[in-house]
Amino acid sequence: DVKPAVQVSAYTCDRCGCEIFQPVTAKQYTPLTMCPSSDCKANQAKGQLHPSSRASKFLPFQEAKVQELAEQVPIGQIPRSLTVHCFGSLVRKINPGDVVDISGIFLPTPYTGFKAMKAGLLTDTYLEAHHVHQHKKAYSEMIIDPLLVRRIDRYRQSGQVYELLAKSIAPEIYGHLDVKKALLLLLIGGVTKEMGDGMKIRGDINVCLMGDPG
16 A cells, blocks of 8 residues: 655644744654744743644655565575565556566664564665566567467367466476366456346455365
8 A cells, every 4th residue: 555654744833833844864753842943942932843744745655575486486495575665656566466677775674662672683674666667568569479379279279278277386296286276266367247236246266275284
């Protein structure tokens, strides 16, 4: 989800009416509570500051998680993931299932409070995105190879497309064809149907795999 990240926090004093602006350069900040204007200092009045969202400046912010492609993961290992922070025009450029190249700055996220005392020198990390390149948009410009078309047509005529596609899932795992068929149906999905009474039946399914531990 896209959320507003504050860049400049604005306040209004309840005594002198002065507007105070606080630049925010870090992920966390302490809001101002006492008015620092010259009027309040001259009158020795401790004016209370009230946040003003209308005068504040916000920037669109989105947090996403990316992981390695399945074909790049060594056998027996799980894909590594990375948290990405997108700001401004880069929000909503990453959708689930997209293949992207992201360039940016690799930064630490220090813990705060009691969690920082337990973590010690350990910190979480994230990538502050500066550029996002979509690979999926290049698919529309893909040139169809006639040889590939003939191979697809040959598979279609064989009547074994379902089995061949299922066997292509995790080929390093022998057997479990029924499980692979279920996962194939989950990946492909179906068509949402709308009944006569207005009820909608979604096309995608849920899969729960259960097996013996160990």
